[in-house]
Amino acid sequence: MVGRYKSPDEHPFFPEQLLQPVxxxxxxxxxxxxxxxxxxxxxxxxxxxxDDLLPRLVREGSDGHCGSSACCDTTILQALSKRIHYGKFxxxxxxxxxxxxxxAAIEAQDKDKLMxxxxxxxxxxxxxxRVRFKALTFGRVVGTDASPLADPPLKMKPDLVVExxxxxxxxxxxxxxxxxxxxxxxx
Amino acid sequence: MVGRYKSPDEHPFFPEQLLQPVxxxxxxxxxxxxxxxxxxxxxxxxxxxxDDLLPRLVREGSDGHCGSSACCDTTILQALSKRIHYGKFxxxxxxxxxxxxxxAAIEAQDKDKLMxxxxxxxxxxxxxxRVRFKALTFGRVVGTDASPLADPPLKMKPDLVVExxxxxxxxxxxxxxxxxxxxxxxx
Numbered sequence: 001m002v003g004r005y006k007s008p009d010e011h012p013f014f015p016e017q018l019l020q021p022v023x024x025x026x027x028x029x030x031x032x033x034x035x036x037x038x039x040x041x042x043x044x045x046x047x048x049x050x051d052d053l054l055p056r057l058v059r060e061g062s063d064g065h066c067g068s069s070a071c072c073d074t075t076i077l078q079a080l081s082k083r084i085h086y087g088k089f090x091x092x093x094x095x096x097x098x099x100x101x102x103x104a105a106i107e108a109q110d111k112d113k114l115m116x117x118x119x120x121x122x123x124x125x126x127x128x129x130r131v132r133f134k135a136l137t138f139g140r141v142v143g144t145d146a147s148p149l150a151d152p153p154l155k156m157k158p159d160l161v162v163e164x165x166x167x168x169x170x171x172x173x174x175x176x177x178x179x180x181x182x183x184x185x186x187x
Numbered sequence: 188m189v190g191r192y193k194s195p196d197e198h199p200f201f202p203e204q205l206l207q208p209v210x211x212x213x214x215x216x217x218x219x220x221x222x223x224x225x226x227x228x229x230x231x232x233x234x235x236x237x238d239d240l241l242p243r244l245v246r247e248g249s250d251g252h253c254g255s256s257a258c259c260d261t262t263i264l265q266a267l268s269k270r271i272h273y274g275k276f277x278x279x280x281x282x283x284x285x286x287x288x289x290x291a292a293i294e295a296q297d298k299d300k301l302m303x304x305x306x307x308x309x310x311x312x313x314x315x316x317r318v319r320f321k322a323l324t325f326g327r328v329v330g331t332d333a334s335p336l337a338d339p340p341l342k343m344k345p346d347l348v349v350e351x352x353x354x355x356x357x358x359x360x361x362x363x364x365x366x367x368x369x370x371x372x373x374x
Contacts, residue, residue, distance in 0.1 A: 002254030023253050066210050067189030126332065133333035138325055145313065146320035 008032060009089070011081050013042045035183035036088045041176060042081050048168050049077055056160065083169065087176030094118055094177070095184055106185050114178050124170055128162050135161040195219060196276070198268050200229045222370035223275045228363060229268050235355050236264055243347065270356065274363030281305055282371055293372050301365050311357055315349050322348040
């Protein structure tokens with residue numbers, strides 16, 4: 001209703017049910033190839049969230065608070081979707097850096113080659129380091145007296161957060177990158 | 188639509204425009220006096236947010252992203268409202284701890300006396316210490332290499348956050364407490 005899905009970094013889970021925005025359109029600077037608009041892997045993100053991620057984050061059963069759960073699910077799904085679809089921008093930046101390098105694989109529509117080309121182990125290791133650091137920082141439980149502790153309690157295991165990134169978030173982002181690159185030379 | 192305002196710790200800003208929940212009602216344990224349901228200072232919170240808090244948090248002018256701004260405003264207003272209306276639960280706990288002490292002032296409907304009785308300078312100082320600590324922890328900017336710094340950059344000035352608590356959030360919470368206590372002995 002406020003037009004979030006007109007923004008190139010937002011992707012609806014139910015595109016067929018969008019309301020018309022009540023606000024005048026914002027004119028975004030166009031940095032992506034127009035094929036980007038047709039790439040949306042939210043159905044896959046939905047399945048990964050409910051089948052793989054959520055069972056690792058909560059205990060089985062119902063506490064009866066379906067409304068609150070649905071609100072949290074929505075927030076997390078939208079955050080995951082946004083983070084993963086940033087792959088379009090990452091891919092565009094990589095392509096602009098070395099267009100010749102990518103063009104051959106794009107013309108051959110060679111998915112495996114593209115996946116190989118856009119994978120930088122070192123960058124992925126750094127992402128995981130940052131994720132661990134963020135889990136340690138933002139996952140802190142602040143005690144009643146706010147005294148700094150050497151080993152403060154955490155809301156979530158940093159290892160688990162790193163695992164979620166390693167097994168799902170990074171691969172899904174790269175999947176978006178490949179989707180995008182495959183169409184990067186479309187007329 | 189998911190029934191959040193049926194929960195005793197949530198307060199609508201537009202109670203006259205609520206949709207009927209689509210979920211079956213949740214049965215909450217009743218810990219508050221029933222007068223609690225009629226206490227809602229969201230109109231005041233709205234004014235404080237737009238007139239006092241927001242001008243301290245943003246630069247003047249428009250960046251054109253009205254939709255995103257409205258979403259952020261909504262999130263913050265609901266968080267403020269929730270935090271401030273927790274005063275009902277705080278007041279109930281204080282009353283149960285010393286019912287005789289509070290009853291005289293309630294019977295006399297003596298607002299000033301109640302405000303004085305429920306003010307604990309030491310507790311307020313501790314709240315401000317925790318707020319500062321949280322601003323320092325959760326307001327951190329995590330650099331690209333996630334290396335720990337002695338003096339890390341912050342998204343927001345901790346002093347400002349403490350000031351917002353001191354001047355508005357704590358007084359508004361106490362206002363809810365007084366409202367609640369004044370009605371605590373209603374038949």
